[in-house]
Amino acid sequence: MNTTTANTTLAIKPWSRPRMAARVAQDIPEGWYVNLGIGIPTMVADHVPAEREVIIHSENGILGMGPAPDAEHVDPWLINAGKQYVTLRAGGSYIHHADSFAVIRGGHLDLCVLGAFEVAENGDIANWATSENDSAPAVGGAMDLAVGAKRVWVVMEHTTKDGRSKLVRHCSYPLTALAAVKRVYTNLAVLDVTEAGFRVIDMLPGLTREELQARTDADLHFA
Amino acid sequence: MINRIVQSMADAMAGVTDGATVLVGGFGLVGQPNALIAGLIELGVKDLVVVANNAGGGKAGLANLMALGRVRRIICSFPRSAGSTVFEELYRAGKIELEIVPQGTLAERMRAAGAGVGAFYTPTAYGTKLAQGKEVREINGKPHVLEYALHGDVALVEAWQADRWGNLIYRASGQNFNPVMATAAKTTIVQTQHVVELGELDPEKIMTPGIFVDRVVHVPYGDPVMV
Numbered sequence: 001m002n003t004t005t006a007n008t009t010l011a012i013k014p015w016s017r018p019r020m021a022a023r024v025a026q027d028i029p030e031g032w033y034v035n036l037g038i039g040i041p042t043m044v045a046d047h048v049p050a051e052r053e054v055i056i057h058s059e060n061g062i063l064g065m066g067p068a069p070d071a072e073h074v075d076p077w078l079i080n081a082g083k084q085y086v087t088l089r090a091g092g093s094y095i096h097h098a099d100s101f102a103v104i105r106g107g108h109l110d111l112c113v114l115g116a117f118e119v120a121e122n123g124d125i126a127n128w129a130t131s132e133n134d135s136a137p138a139v140g141g142a143m144d145l146a147v148g149a150k151r152v153w154v155v156m157e158h159t160t161k162d163g164r165s166k167l168v169r170h171c172s173y174p175l176t177a178l179a180a181v182k183r184v185y186t187n188l189a190v191l192d193v194t195e196a197g198f199r200v201i202d203m204l205p206g207l208t209r210e211e212l213q214a215r216t217d218a219d220l221h222f223a
Numbered sequence: 224m225i226n227r228i229v230q231s232m233a234d235a236m237a238g239v240t241d242g243a244t245v246l247v248g249g250f251g252l253v254g255q256p257n258a259l260i261a262g263l264i265e266l267g268v269k270d271l272v273v274v275a276n277n278a279g280g281g282k283a284g285l286a287n288l289m290a291l292g293r294v295r296r297i298i299c300s301f302p303r304s305a306g307s308t309v310f311e312e313l314y315r316a317g318k319i320e321l322e323i324v325p326q327g328t329l330a331e332r333m334r335a336a337g338a339g340v341g342a343f344y345t346p347t348a349y350g351t352k353l354a355q356g357k358e359v360r361e362i363n364g365k366p367h368v369l370e371y372a373l374h375g376d377v378a379l380v381e382a383w384q385a386d387r388w389g390n391l392i393y394r395a396s397g398q399n400f401n402p403v404m405a406t407a408a409k410t411t412i413v414q415t416q417h418v419v420e421l422g423e424l425d426p427e428k429i430m431t432p433g434i435f436v437d438r439v440v441h442v443p444y445g446d447p448v449m450v
Contacts, residue, residue, distance in 0.1 A: 059326060060250040060399050076253075076446035077395035083251040094395060096402040096430070097250070097276075098334040101327030105347060132352075136314050136321055138301040143348045144327030178350040 012206045014158070014187035022047040023202075024113055024155050024185050028054055032110035033103075035059070035145055037127075038082045040155045041113040055091075057109060059141040061100045064092025081141065104141065105148040112149035114142065116156050116181075118171045121197035121218040123181040125154065126173035137174075146177035158186035158215055165217035167191070167198060188212055196221055227389040228418060228439045232262040235412050235440040239377050241268050242295075246333065246375035246404040247275040247285060251447075254397030258414045258442040259379040260284045269293045274333075274373060276326065276400060278302040278310035289313055298373070300326035323353060330403055332373035337406025337435075342371045375408030382431070382439075385415035386422075389436025390429045397447075398430065405435040414442040 015023065017040050025047035028034060035057045036042050045067065048054045056065040059081040066087035069075070073087070080086045088094075095103070103109060116127040125146055129137035146152055159165055167184065184191045189212055190202035199221040203212060213220050229235050236259075239245075245263065249255025263271075264287060271294050278297050279285030286309040288294055302310055302321060313319040324332070325347050335343055344367035348354040358369040380401045383394035391413060393401055405411045418441045 058396075060253075060396050062396060075395060076448070077397050079251050079253050079396055081250075088395075094393075094398055096393075096398045097326075097400045098330040098403040101330045105327050105331070105345065129352075136302045136311065137323070138303045139323055139325050139353065140301045141326040143325040143351060143353065147346045147349070148327070175351045 010207070010211065012204060015204060016187075018043060018047075020155055020185055020187055023190065024153065028111065030054065033057055033063070033108065035104065035109050035112045035149065037112070037114040037142070037145070039115045041115055042082060044113055044155070057100075057103060058086070059100055059104070061095045061097060062086070062088065062092065063095065063103070064089040066092070101141070101144055104144050107148060107150060109149040111151050111153060112145045113153050113155055114145060116154045116166065116176075117173050118166050118168050119154050119156075119181050119184050119193070120168050120171045121193070123179040123193040124171050125152070125176045125181050126171040127154075127176045129174040132174060139176075142176050146180040151182045152180045153183045153185065154181050155185040158188040163215075165215060168217045188215065191220070194221070199223060225433075226387045227433065227436060228385075228387050228441065232258070232265065232440060235259065235438050236262045236266045238410065239263065239266060239268055242270045242272075243268065243376040244272040244274065244374065246378040246400075246408050247273060248378070248380045248399065248401035248404050250276055250396065250399035252280070253395070253447050254381050254393065254399050254401050255284065255447070256379040256381040256414045257284050258440070258444065259381075259412055260288060263379070264288055264291065264293070270295045272296045272298065274298045274329070274375060274404075276300055276329070277307070278321075279307055281306045282309065286310070289319060292318070294319060296320035296322065298322040298324060298329070300324055300329050325353060328370050329373070330400065332370055333375075333400075333403045333407040335372035336374040337403060340372055342369055344369055373407065375404065376410065378404040378408035378411040380405050380411060380413045380431075380436075382413050382415040384417045384419055384424060385413060385436075385439045386419050386424055386433075387439075388421060389413065389433030389439055390424050391415070391431040391433075391436065392424060392428060393430055402431050405431045410437045411435055412437065413439045415439055416443050
C-alpha cells in the first residue's frame with residue numbers, strides 16, 4: 001500500500017509545473033519525434049527552443065505540430081489530441097488515424113511524455129483509470145503510446161494532494177502498461193527506472209536524500 | 224456514367240436499418256459528419272451499434288442520437304468528453320452498452336476490416352483490464368493480444384472535397400478516422416463541403432479513392448465551431 005506520507009513540510013519550494021516541463025525539454029535532443037500527453041507534458045513543447053528541431057506528433061494525425069495560434073490566426077480545422085487549436089510547422093504533415101497510430105505502435109516515436117497517477121519501480125504505469133470500479137474510464141491513446149514509443153517518460157507531481165507517493169512499489173490503480181516507463185520527472189527529482197528500481201539522477205537543489213525518500217513509497221537509489 | 228452524388232439526405236441514408244453498426248468519423252468536432260448524423264436521427268433507425276472515438280460531446284449529434292435511445296452499444300476509446308453528460312447518464316442507468324478500445328487498436332481494427340485481415344496481434348493493452356479474456360501469444364519475446372477486425376454496415380464520413388466518383392480529399396486534422404472508416408464499411412456515405420468536377424482533384428492528392436465510397440451528399444456548412 002502507498003501509505004508513505006510526508007509528515008514535515010519542505011523548507012524548499014518544489015519545482016513548478018512550467019519548471020518541470022522545462023526540465024523535461026532540456027533532455028530532448030534535436031531530431032527526435034515526440035508525442036506529448038495532456039497536462040504538464042503538453043507544456044514541454046513551449047520549452048523546446050525554436051532553433052532545436054524537435055518534431056511533435058499528435059494522435060489525431062499531425063506530425064510537426066506547432067504552438068497555439070493567437071486569436072486572429074486560428075484554423076478551425078487544426079486541433080490537437082487535447083482538442084485545442086494548434087498550428088503546423090513548416091515541414092509538418094497530416095496523416096489519418098490508422099497511420100498516426102502506426103507511428104505510435106510501430107515504434108517510430110523516439111519519445112512519449114505522459115502524465116500518470118502512479119509509476120511503479122519496475123516501470124509499470126497507471127494513468128487512465130482511478131479505480132477498478134470506474135466502469136467507463138477514457139483510455140484514448142494512452143495504452144498505445146505507453147507500449148509503442150521507443151521510450152516513455154512520465155512527468156507528474158511526486159505526491160498526491162494528500163501526500164501519498166506516486167512513485168510506488170506496485171501500482172494500485174488499473175495498469176496502462178507493464179514495465180513501460182524509463183524515466184520520471186517530478187516536482188522534487190528526476191529518476192531513471194532501472195533493473196534495481198528508481199535511481200535518482202537529479203534533485204531539487206537543497207533537498208536532502210532523506211527528505212526525498214520520506215516522500216517516496218519505493219526505495220530510492222542514488223547515483 | 225457513374226454518379227455517387229445524391230441530392231437528398233433521404234437518398235444518402237437509404238437502406239440503413241435497425242441494428243446496423245455505424246462507423247462515425249471525426250475527432251473532436253473536426254471532420255465530424257454532423258449532417259449525416261442528423262440524417263440518421265431523421266431516418267429513425269434504432270438498436271444501433273456506434274463506433275466513434277468519443278461518445279458524443281454536448282447535446283447535439285451523437286449525443287442527441289444516444290439521448291433519443293437509438294444506440295444499443297457504443298465502441299470508443301474516450302467515452303468522456305467536455306460537456307458530454309448524455310452518455311454517462313445513459314450508461315449509469317444501464318441503457319447503453321460500452322466497449323472501450325485503445326485508440327490505436329480501434330483504428331487498426333477498422334484498417335484490418337478494410338484490408339480483409341480477420342484479426343491481428345498487438346502488444347497494446349497486454350496485462351491491463353482491457354485485455355482480460357483475450358487470447359495472448361508471445362511474438363518475438365513480447366506478449367501480444369489478439370484483436371479482431373471491426374466491420375461497419377455503414378460509415379459516415381466528412382470530406383473537404385469530393386467528385387462524382389466519390390474520390391475524396393480531407394482538410395487538416397479533419398482527416399482523422401474518416402479514411403480508415405471509409406474502407407471498413409459495406410456502405411460508405413460521405414458529406415462534403417465542396418463538390419468538384421471529375422478530373423479536378425489532383426490524382427496524387429486524392430486521399431480516399433472512390434472505390435471505398437458509395438454515396439456523397441453536398442453539405443457546405445463552413446467551419447467546425449468549438450463549443
